[in-house]
Amino acid sequence: xxxxxxxxxxxxxxxxxxxxxxxxxxxxxxxxxxxxxxxxxxxxxxxxxxxxxxxxxxxxxxxxxxxxxxxxxxxxxxxxxxxxxxxxxxxxxxxxxxxxxxxxxxxxxxxxxxxxxxxxxxxxxxxxxxxxxxxxxxxxxxxxxxxxxxxxxxxxxxxxxxxxxxxxxxxxxxxxxxxxxxxxxxxxxxxxxxxxxxxxxxxxxxxxxxxxxxxxxxxxxxxxxxxxxxxxxxxxxxxxxxxxxxxxxxxxxxxxxxxxxxxxxxxxxxxxxxxxxxxxxxxxxxxxxxxxxxxxxxxxxxxxxxxxxxxxxxxxxxxxxxxxxxxxxxxxxxxxxxxxxxxxxxxxxxxxxxxxxxxxxxxxxxxxxxxxxxxxxxxxxxxxxxxxxxxxxxxxxxxxxxxxxxxxxxxxxxxxxxxxxxxxxxxxxxxxxxxxxxxxxxxxxxxxxxxxxxxxxxxxxxxxxxxxxxxxxxxxxxxxxxxxx
Amino acid sequence: xxxxxxxxxxxxxxxxxxxxxxxxxxxxxxxxxxxxxxxxxxxxxxxxxxxxxxxxxxxxxxxxxxxxxxxxxxxxxxxxxxxxxxxxxxxxxxxxxxxxxxxxxxxxxxxxxxxxxxxxxxxxxxxxxxxxxxxxxxxxxxxxxxxxxxxxxxxxxxxxxxxxxxxxxxxxxxxxxxxxxxxxxxxxxxxxxxxxxxxxxxxxxxxxxxxxxxxxxxxxxxxxxxxxxxxxxxxxxxxxxxxxxxxxxxxxxxxxxxxxxxxxxxxxxxxxxxxxxxxxxxxxxxxxxxxxxxxxxxxxxxxxxxxxxxxxxxxxxxxxxxxxxxxxxxxxxxxxxxxxxxxxxxxxxxxxxxxxxxxxxxxxxxxxxxxxxxxxxxxxxxxxxxxxxxxxxxxxxxxxxxxxxxxxxxxxxxxxxxxxxxxxxxxxxxxxxxxxxxxxxxxxxxxxxxxxxxxxxxxxxxxxxxxxxxxxxxxxxxxxxxxxx
Numbered sequence: 001x002x003x004x005x006x007x008x009x010x011x012x013x014x015x016x017x018x019x020x021x022x023x024x025x026x027x028x029x030x031x032x033x034x035x036x037x038x039x040x041x042x043x044x045x046x047x048x049x050x051x052x053x054x055x056x057x058x059x060x061x062x063x064x065x066x067x068x069x070x071x072x073x074x075x076x077x078x079x080x081x082x083x084x085x086x087x088x089x090x091x092x093x094x095x096x097x098x099x100x101x102x103x104x105x106x107x108x109x110x111x112x113x114x115x116x117x118x119x120x121x122x123x124x125x126x127x128x129x130x131x132x133x134x135x136x137x138x139x140x141x142x143x144x145x146x147x148x149x150x151x152x153x154x155x156x157x158x159x160x161x162x163x164x165x166x167x168x169x170x171x172x173x174x175x176x177x178x179x180x181x182x183x184x185x186x187x188x189x190x191x192x193x194x195x196x197x198x199x200x201x202x203x204x205x206x207x208x209x210x211x212x213x214x215x216x217x218x219x220x221x222x223x224x225x226x227x228x229x230x231x232x233x234x235x236x237x238x239x240x241x242x243x244x245x246x247x248x249x250x251x252x253x254x255x256x257x258x259x260x261x262x263x264x265x266x267x268x269x270x271x272x273x274x275x276x277x278x279x280x281x282x283x284x285x286x287x288x289x290x291x292x293x294x295x296x297x298x299x300x301x302x303x304x305x306x307x308x309x310x311x312x313x314x315x316x317x318x319x320x321x322x323x324x325x326x327x328x329x330x331x332x333x334x335x336x337x338x339x340x341x342x343x344x345x346x347x348x349x350x351x352x353x354x355x356x357x358x359x360x361x362x363x364x365x366x367x368x369x370x371x372x373x374x375x376x377x378x379x380x381x382x383x384x385x386x387x388x389x390x391x392x393x394x395x396x397x398x399x400x401x402x403x404x405x406x407x408x409x410x411x412x413x414x415x416x417x418x419x420x421x422x423x424x425x426x427x428x429x430x431x432x433x434x435x436x437x438x439x440x441x442x443x444x445x446x447x448x449x450x451x452x453x454x455x456x457x458x459x460x461x462x463x464x465x466x467x468x469x470x471x472x473x474x475x476x477x478x479x480x481x482x483x484x485x
Numbered sequence: 486x487x488x489x490x491x492x493x494x495x496x497x498x499x500x501x502x503x504x505x506x507x508x509x510x511x512x513x514x515x516x517x518x519x520x521x522x523x524x525x526x527x528x529x530x531x532x533x534x535x536x537x538x539x540x541x542x543x544x545x546x547x548x549x550x551x552x553x554x555x556x557x558x559x560x561x562x563x564x565x566x567x568x569x570x571x572x573x574x575x576x577x578x579x580x581x582x583x584x585x586x587x588x589x590x591x592x593x594x595x596x597x598x599x600x601x602x603x604x605x606x607x608x609x610x611x612x613x614x615x616x617x618x619x620x621x622x623x624x625x626x627x628x629x630x631x632x633x634x635x636x637x638x639x640x641x642x643x644x645x646x647x648x649x650x651x652x653x654x655x656x657x658x659x660x661x662x663x664x665x666x667x668x669x670x671x672x673x674x675x676x677x678x679x680x681x682x683x684x685x686x687x688x689x690x691x692x693x694x695x696x697x698x699x700x701x702x703x704x705x706x707x708x709x710x711x712x713x714x715x716x717x718x719x720x721x722x723x724x725x726x727x728x729x730x731x732x733x734x735x736x737x738x739x740x741x742x743x744x745x746x747x748x749x750x751x752x753x754x755x756x757x758x759x760x761x762x763x764x765x766x767x768x769x770x771x772x773x774x775x776x777x778x779x780x781x782x783x784x785x786x787x788x789x790x791x792x793x794x795x796x797x798x799x800x801x802x803x804x805x806x807x808x809x810x811x812x813x814x815x816x817x818x819x820x821x822x823x824x825x826x827x828x829x830x831x832x833x834x835x836x837x838x839x840x841x842x843x844x845x846x847x848x849x850x851x852x853x854x855x856x857x858x859x860x861x862x863x864x865x866x867x868x869x870x871x872x873x874x875x876x877x878x879x880x881x882x883x884x885x886x887x888x889x890x891x892x893x894x895x896x897x898x899x900x901x902x903x904x905x906x907x908x909x910x911x912x913x914x915x916x917x918x919x920x921x922x923x924x925x926x927x928x929x930x931x932x933x934x935x936x937x938x939x940x941x942x943x944x945x946x947x948x949x950x951x952x953x954x955x956x957x958x959x960x961x962x963x964x965x966x967x968x969x970x
Binding site for chain 1: 511513515530531532533549550551576577578580605606607608609612613614630631633634638639642643645646649650653657660662663664665666667668669670671672679681682683684685686688689691698699701705706707708709710712719722723725726727728729734735737739741749750752759760902923924926927928929930931932933934959960961963965966967968969970
């Protein structure tokens with residue numbers, strides 16, 4: 001099929017798409033770069049990353065978000081006098097129709113010989129915030145609404161998507177059911193962290209009871225409610241009926257932590273499996289994490305290569321260290337002995353009964369074993385009330401999975417399924433049983449051994465992308481004094 | 486391999502699992518029922534649905550949540566005297582080891598000849614809330630923490646899972662990226678509904694400014710924040726970089742609606758596609774919904790058959806009416822003419838310019854066209870500010886997809902990509918432009934035509950399961966005066 005423009009029909013930027021263009025289906029940059037079928041008419045739409053050239057020919061580099069790669073459109077000066085391309089600038093959106101051909105230049109296999117170029121939306125070089133010159137990740141955080149247009153954040157967001165999909169794929173393939181546990185919760189009993197209050201009471205003059213305190217019975221839900229810190233307890237209810245379940249939803253911490261590792265709003269994955277004990281819980285966590293890292297290596301090869309080259313030359317090696325090694329399993333007690341015998345001087349002392357710090361976790365993973373580690377059987381005093389007591393009465397069937405560069409990436413446990421032992425632990429730890437009566441019903445009626453864990457999604461994305469700050473692996477981070485966009 | 490118990494090793498309920506049992510891997514009920522491999526030793530774990538029989542033989546019916554179906558274990562009185570089975574009652578959890586054999590009875594293809602039965606957790610028949618006798622959906626809502634153990638809610642939750650997975654599968658297959666838009670938002674500009682406030686200020690005595698008003702600058706985020714009503718605006722930002730995106734997250738409405746169709750907390754799916762116009766948006770919505778209903782029909786055949794037989798004999802027919810018919814597309818103006826000419830007397834009058842009521846939508850779908858309908862080009866006054874103005878200046882490129890029994894299941898539009906037109910509409914509708922300056926940047930820099938829609942996930946589950954009340958298709962419903970569990 002012959003095509004092209006008569007001399008009198010020179011396209012001008014900003015004009016409406018012609019009928020020819022409209023009837024041709026848009027191809028993504030990704031599909032064009034992967035295409036074996038050359039010498040055909042194609043239509044690409046996207047954003048200009050750059051334009052360069054001379055008075056004979058101009059090269060327009062276009063990205064449409066489908067891949068980190070760009071496609072090059074070649075605009076011949078006979079068809080496109082330079083003044084007709086003045087708005088084809090960095091950040092502008094364009095539709096380019098032309099012939100897909102083998103590229104003459106190096107760096108790309110195919111390119112488009114442009115027949116028609118339409119500027120859909122300009123981007124004034126004077127004011128467009130994403131200029132070619134390198135900009136810092138800190139600055140990009142200020143313009144988080146535009147940063148997905150950069151190579152780095154495009155890569156991070158595509159990897160984030162792939163990991164999310166891989167999580168659903170894994171669980172679906174393994175017979176798990178996705179359960180949506182509530183975001184607004186009337187219970188604050190788990191004690192996993194400080195909570196945000198959710199309310200519709202007027203802030204200036206809330207209704208008061210006779211004794212002058214705020215009358216929460218008039219609040220939307222008839223009582224004080226908060227944003228969830230974990231879906232685990234509700235997840236256990238579902239596992240006691242459906243067998244194997246997982247959650248994947250937002251969780252919240254109202255903690256004043258202004259660090260590169262904390263968010264006030266983040267996403268968590270919490271599988272829970274009836275009849276699983278600690279050993280099977282570890283098997284699940286290890287297989288799951290290896291699957292996800294392998295999945296990313298396979299599906300996001302280009303994005304990971306970019307991040308490896310640009311930010312962190314050891315990224316791909318670190319990812320392969322997870323997929324290629326069985327995780328080292330040992331007890332907390334054994335780990336404490338290793339740490340006490342270590343030559344390294346730690347900032348925080350190590351003593352049986354105290355929680356391990358990030359420096360200890362990373363020493364075990366990065367220096368001592370040089371692979372991921374699963375620590376088990378922690379002292380009961382430093383773990384949650386619902387973890388199953390070991391026979392020695394001193395430790396619980398907890399497990400933390402520790403990763404290089406990250407420290408704890410998963411925390412989980414076998415749960416205490418015995419009603420009497422569970423309520424005794426709750427009394428010891430001052431967890432009110434009346435508020436959790438519904439939870440205790442699982443132990444009253446047909447209780448079974450069960451186990452599960454929590455994976456912080458952003459921790460996983462941080463690990464896989466190699467980014468240094470957790471605010472850079474979620475599109476719109478929430479932290480103290482920041483809820484922009 | 487020979488197995489079985491010597492006479493002196495009779496299993497007693499409540500004893501620990503023997504070594505034999507422990508070393509055999511648990512099979513799910515679903516895998517056993519689908520198994521072609523008979524006459525082998527198997528181990529099943531689950532909850533007793535019933536036990537019946539006589540002094541020679543007892544039949545124990547077990548479900549483990551992996552399927553709506555149960556497996557029957559046959560306990561011979563020689564191995565299991567009746568008194569050893571007294572705790573094998575409805576709701577108790579058991580582990581049963583035995584031979585998987587072809588069933589002698591009717592109603593099941595295979596059964597287990599029990600060799601060992603262990604009660605893992607009792608369920609006292611005097612107090613266990615889920616007794617055999619039929620119980621109402623209303624009552625089950627009061628014990629939402631246990632209702633997943635019923636056939637009905639097991640089916641609903643498995644279908645809910647399948648639909649959620651189908652959504653991710655569809656978008657992943659079509660090159661969309663999953664984007665997590667923020668749950669806590671500083672913007673309340675979209676006006677989609679009343680919002681919940683999120684705060685850490687002390688409710689009794691919040692800090693005040695000099696003029697006596699609450700000092701939100703001291704709140705966690707340094708200003709007043711709310712729970713999101715929609716991720717669309719942030720989704721548009723991402724689509725302007727990644728091309729095709731979708732959200733799938735919780736959204737909130739603080740409306741005092743105590744109906745069978747409203748929840749205060751619900752999940753929403755919002756795809757947004759750069760370069761799509763209204764026509765392509767309709768194509769996407771239709772293909773997507775047909776895919777999902779087809780997916781459920783295929784993956785959840787048994788659960789849907791159960792709901793069809795138990796609650797709604799027209800359910801499967803209604804689902805097929807969606808997959809087998811192209812959706813009828815017409816404009817709002819055409820629909821108003823049909824409704825005005827209708828013989829049916831409506832409760833609410835129909836006049837051009839007023840919003841259609843559920844009775845009107847259902848008349849079009851159920852009586853007039855007898856298939857799903859997509860209405861387009863609504864009057865601008867009854868739609869949101871961001872919808873693209875039609876050339877007539879009176880209507881916008883909105884689209885609502887209407888389903889039988891449900892009414893509106895999807896609402897969407899092509900977006901106004903022109904900066905001047907958009908800000909003019911915002912001014913007309915008193916939407917503050919300064920708060921949405923970040924959103925307007927998409928129209929300042931490289932703007933493109935784009936379109937998207939929102940699908941209420943619970944509306945979809947309601948349609949596919951045929952349930953009558955939206956509180957019965959989410960595990961833990963939130964509505965006025967209710968945030969239990």
